[in-house]
Amino acid sequence: xxxxxxxxxxxxxxxxxxxxxxxxxxxxxxxxxxxxxxxxxxxxxxxxxxxxxxxxxxxxxxxxxxxxxxxxxxxxxxxxxxxxxxxxxxxxxxxxxxxxxxxxxxxxxxxxxxxxxxxxxxxxxxxxxxxxxxxxxxxxxxxxxxxxxxxxxxxxxxxxxxxxxxxxxxxxxxxxxxxxxxxxxxxxxxxxxxxxxxxxxxxxxxxxxxxxxxxxxxxxxxxxxxxxxxxxxxxxxxxxxxxxxxxxxxxxxxxxxxxxxxxxxxxxxxxxxxxxxxxxxxxxxxxxxxxxxxxxxxxxxxxxxxxxxxxxxxxxxxxxxxxxxxxxxxxxxxxxxxxxxxxxxxxxxxxxxxxxxxxxxxxxxxxxxxxxxxxxxxxxxxxxxxxxxxxxxxxxxxxxxxxxxxxxxxxxxxxxxxxxxxxxxxxxxxxxxxxxxxxxxxxxxxxxxxxxxxxxxxxxxxxxxxxxxxxxxxxxxxxxxxxxxxxxxxxxxxxxxxxxxxxxxxxxxxxxxxxxxxxxxxxxxxxxxxxxxxxxxxxxxxxxxxxxxxxxxxxxxxxxxxxxxxxxxxxxxxxxxxxxxxxxxxxxxxxxxxxxxxxxxxxxxxxxxxxxxxxxxxxxxxxxxxxxxxxxxxxxxxxxxxxxxxxxxxxxxxxxxxxxxxxxxxxxxxxxxxxxxxxxxxxxxxxxxxx
Numbered sequence: 215x216x217x218x219x220x221x222x223x224x225x226x227x228x229x230x231x232x233x234x235x236x237x238x239x240x241x242x243x244x245x246x247x248x249x250x251x252x253x254x255x256x257x258x259x260x261x262x263x264x265x266x267x268x269x270x271x272x273x274x275x276x277x278x279x280x281x282x283x284x285x286x287x288x289x290x291x292x293x294x295x296x297x298x299x300x301x302x303x304x305x306x307x308x309x310x311x312x313x314x315x316x317x318x319x320x321x322x323x324x325x326x327x328x329x330x331x332x333x334x335x336x337x338x339x340x341x342x343x344x345x346x347x348x349x350x351x352x353x354x355x356x357x358x359x360x361x362x363x364x365x366x367x368x369x370x371x372x373x374x375x376x377x378x379x380x381x382x383x384x385x386x387x388x389x390x391x392x393x394x395x396x397x398x399x400x401x402x403x404x405x406x407x408x409x410x411x412x413x414x415x416x417x418x419x420x421x422x423x424x425x426x427x428x429x430x431x432x433x434x435x436x437x438x439x440x441x442x443x444x445x446x447x448x449x450x451x452x453x454x455x456x457x458x459x460x461x462x463x464x465x466x467x468x469x470x471x472x473x474x475x476x477x478x479x480x481x482x483x484x485x486x487x488x489x490x491x492x493x494x495x496x497x498x499x500x501x502x503x504x505x506x507x508x509x510x511x512x513x514x515x516x517x518x519x520x521x522x523x524x525x526x527x528x529x530x531x532x533x534x535x536x537x538x539x540x541x542x543x544x545x546x547x548x549x550x551x552x553x554x555x556x557x558x559x560x561x562x563x564x565x566x567x568x569x570x571x572x573x574x575x576x577x578x579x580x581x582x583x584x585x586x587x588x589x590x591x592x593x594x595x596x597x598x599x600x601x602x603x604x605x606x607x608x609x610x611x612x613x614x615x616x617x618x619x620x621x622x623x624x625x626x627x628x629x630x631x632x633x634x635x636x637x638x639x640x641x642x643x644x645x646x647x648x649x650x651x652x653x654x655x656x657x658x659x660x661x662x663x664x665x666x667x668x669x670x671x672x673x674x675x676x677x678x679x680x681x682x683x684x685x686x687x688x689x690x691x692x693x694x695x696x697x698x699x700x701x702x703x704x705x706x707x708x709x710x711x712x713x714x715x716x717x718x719x720x721x722x723x724x725x726x727x728x729x730x731x732x733x734x735x736x737x738x739x740x741x742x743x744x745x746x747x748x749x750x751x752x753x754x755x756x757x758x759x760x761x762x763x764x765x766x767x768x769x770x771x772x773x774x775x776x777x778x779x780x781x782x783x784x785x786x787x788x789x790x791x792x793x794x795x796x797x798x799x800x801x802x803x804x805x806x807x808x809x810x811x812x813x814x815x816x817x818x819x820x821x822x823x824x825x826x827x828x829x830x831x832x833x834x835x836x837x838x839x840x841x842x843x844x845x846x847x848x849x850x851x852x853x854x855x856x857x858x859x860x861x862x863x864x865x866x867x868x869x870x871x872x873x874x875x876x877x878x879x880x881x882x883x884x885x886x887x888x889x890x891x892x893x894x895x896x897x898x899x900x901x902x903x904x905x
Contacts, residue, residue, distance in 0.1 A: 278604040279595070282371035284318035286753030289370050291316050291358050293386075294425040296415040298404045302382055302389040302397045303501050309382050309389030310419055311401045313408075314350060314358040316366045317375035322430040329434040329459075329601035330409055331365055334379035334402035334450075335443040336391055336493035338362065343443075345583045345744060345765070350378060350385070351757060359757035364582065365438065367752025367760035368590065369597065375431065379405050381446065383490070383498040386419065390502035391493055392509060393486035394470040394526040399449040406435050406450065410457040433457045434601045437537075438593075440464040440580045441550060442493075448558065454534035460600040462593065464542040465550045465578050468558035470526035471519065473550065477806065478517040478783030478793045479719045480834045486513055517783060519791035532561035538568040538600055538609075540593075544576040545617075545811050546735035548832060552778070556704045556810025559629075568609065570596070571629055573812055574617045575733040577740025583765045584733075584742055585623075590751055616812045620733050620741075620767035629812070630702040635858025639851045641690035641823060641844075648683045650846070652690040652823050653866065654859060657846035663688040664843045667719070667827025669835035674736075676824045677725045677774040687826035688844060691727060695817050697865040703854035704810040705778055709825060710803045710848035715838035716795040718784040721829040722806045724853070726775040728819030734770035743768040774822075777815075780808035781833045784842075801845060817865070823851050 295310035302309055321328050337343055338350045348362035358378075366376040381401045382389030392398055407413040410433040415425040435458050437447035444466030451461045467473050474484045483489075487510045494502060512522035539562055543555040555571070562569050574584055581589040598604040614629035642657040644650040648665065668686035676687040707722035733741030742765040752760035785793035787802040796802065815821050825844060828835040855861050863869055 277606050278598070279606065280372035280374075280598050280602060280604070282753065284320050284371045284373060286367065286371050287755050288319050289316050290319050290322065292425075293356065293358055294408075294415045294417065294427075295387075295419050296404050296408045297413055298382065298389065298397070298400045299413065300382070300389065300397055300400055302392065302505060303498075304504070305388075305501070307388075309397075310387065310416065311382055311389075311404065312380040312386035312419070313405055313415070314361065314378045314380075315375060316358065316361060316370055317430060318370055318373060321373065327430055327432040328373050328375050329432050329436070329597075330375045330377050331369055331597060331601070332377040332379060332402070332405065332435055332437050333363070333365065333439045333443050334381060334405065334437065334446045335439060336381045336384040336398075337442065338378060338380055339385040339495060340493050343440075344580065344762075345742075346763060353757075359755075361758055364590070364751045364760060364762065367754060367758065368594070369752075371753050372594075374597070374601070377405065377409075381493075383494050383502055385495060387495075388419070390498055390505040391490045392505065393490050394445060394449065394467065395509075395522070396525060398446055399453065402437065402446050402450045403453055403455050406437075406455050406457050409433055409435055434459045436460045436462070436597055436601050438462040438464070439466070441466065441578065445470075445550075448528045451535045451537045451539065452528040452531035454531075454536055456536070458537045460538040460540065460596065462540045462542070462596070463555075463558075464580055465544060465547055466541075466554065467550055468527075468529050468554045469523075471523040472553055472557075474513070475517040476553075476781040476833070477790060477804075478786035479781045480515055480517055481781070481832065482834065484515055484517070484834065485510060517786075517793060529557050529561045532558070532567065533565045535562060535565065535567050539570075540596055541569065541571045542574075542581050543572075544574050544579055544735070544740070545813070546575060546733070546741070547578045548736070549578040552809035552811060553704070553780075553807065559810070570608075570613055572615045575620060575735065575741060576617075577735040579740050579742055582762070583744075584617075584767070585621075586749070586751075586765075614812075617733075618814065619731065620769050630854060631700075631856055633858075634702045634854050634856050636852045637855045637859050637862055639823070639853055639862070641688075641846050641849055641851075643846065644690075646683045648685075648688045649681060650688070650690040652692045652821065652851075654862065657849075659847045661846040662843050663846060664841060665826060666841040667835065667839050669828040669830055669839075671826070671828075672830040672832070673721065673723050673776050673779060673824070673826075674774075675830075676723070676826050677727070677776060677822070680725060680727055680774065680822050680824060687824055689822055689824045691820045691822040692866050694820055695815060695865040696868055697817050697861075699815045699821065699861060699865040700813070700856040701777060701815070701853055702812045702856055705780075705808040705851055705853045706805050707780065707808060707823065707825070707851045708803065708805040708849065710801050710845040711784060712799060712801045712843045712845070713784060713796050713840045714798050714842070715836075715840040716798065717836035717838045718796060718840040718842055719781065719828055719833060719836045720784055720804070720806060720842075721779065721781050721826050721833060722808060722851075723779045723824050723826075723829075724777040724808065724811075724851075725822040725824060726777050726813065726815045726819055727773075727822050728816065729771070729773055730775055731769050731771050732775055734768045737768060737770065739765075739768050741768055742766065775813075777813045778808040778811040779829070779832075780806040781829060782806045783836070801848075803848065825849075 343362035351360035380387040383391035411428040444463030447461040612625035614626040748761040750761040787804040
């Protein structure tokens, strides 16, 4: 999402059954291999069979796959306006959303139906989509010509329709955008309903001539999109709408509160109204002022939770999701931070939703631009399986792909991997003030460390000085590891802090201390460099090219890597939904939720916990500049480690754990959620933590 992202100052170079639509899918698939191609096609990358290297060619069965047999040049291109049933702009008529569609002509002419891939977005007119900022284009009659991204070029010749939806208040749609609220979600849900014959659509924005999709649509829909687009897919899936078979949210929001605030603390640009103005059409800007005022009043800068945030939080409705979910997220995304996929993933897992995940080292980047060939291949197989019903095995392959180094990926059968255990790590004083140790043993009662908030500094400044006393942070590090140590999931950091002023913000980060080459997520491109050369990923026309600029990994050599981060307002210590003034000199206990991650701290490196105040460029400062004193005996981190305490002890001491967690079957059974670490079992509660 093209938000005005402020990078850290001085950043260094960054359960879905198939039977319901199987019959229609088989008909489409059989036709796809019988009809000759009708248009020029760019050669797609080869699609190998799963495990093809281990199967004899003589016995290997062909893997079902849709092929580019339909003409893209002759495809039907049309616009439809779907009735949302809402009147957000209060003009006395229900709002219609514009849907631009491109679909193969041959199946419709023969009376056969096709599934639909849909990207609902606020960006088609204002800002563009993809790495090249593509916008929709139209001919002199207003008919669609150019569709952003490669989805239409690649999938329409393979027997899919593609629908590009303008959210309410954007592009050629009526109404007002409400930034993730009811209108946003209904914009796209109504289109799914229309594709299944449940709500009306029209051939024009104001006319009464009906447009019906049931003659050509199977009703099976897959939603995809990056950023706001993927966020809408999450929201629509959370309604449980029938017909939505799968979603592919890329760098997407799961709770809008967590986009603008973190546990009461305001993040940059912490109000959604400017964002609606950013995407509104000129006409919507003129008519939607009252809507924006209501949004502003309902989403206070204070960070207090309101009903407006409940409306924009999709996580509690994960139990309604009927679609499969393929999550893609950059672990260093400082725009839509990794906490969004973590909470969503945990909630989906708790309800048994079929899912898959890719985690990259990039910032806010589409996989088409960091792993293009494999992405197109995987997405093709994903949609073939869930929309066409092909048994191609993708649902039986490893659940997770993790980027360990630029362009180097590993896989896991499940994620977090089996054997991941929440492990308590405790800080203790060291030889110098503000520089301590991190281990499993508790600090002696009475031990403290103190820091003063400096809003001019950020997490990279703190990490660079992890081994030096500085007034703005306290750091605690392990000894150099003798073995790799894998963090997989979301950590928490519980602090007991005494402030000197009535307001205080806190940041906690986990840092891998040691040299590495990473994607330069804080540099322009957020981990990629765009090249001048192009590759083609489907069919083209004069008005819609399938050829896109190539990219390469943009890397940086670093001495430390921030692995995970979390922020909070200490004033929410008693109620996470409402802040209150602090009493200077009184101790408060608060747990910060850090973002989900998957990172291997290699042997020879050290793991650090750093606690500080304002994280410049990411977190707005409090109204005062507090000094905070941490009670170390009542401060701890809970970190999801593969192998748990035993793995930590082996990596830091060379010995296995002798404490409270067994190293056998229990370690294999206790899997930590990613969105919020479960209460630890390996140790007594922090004294005085319950308040």
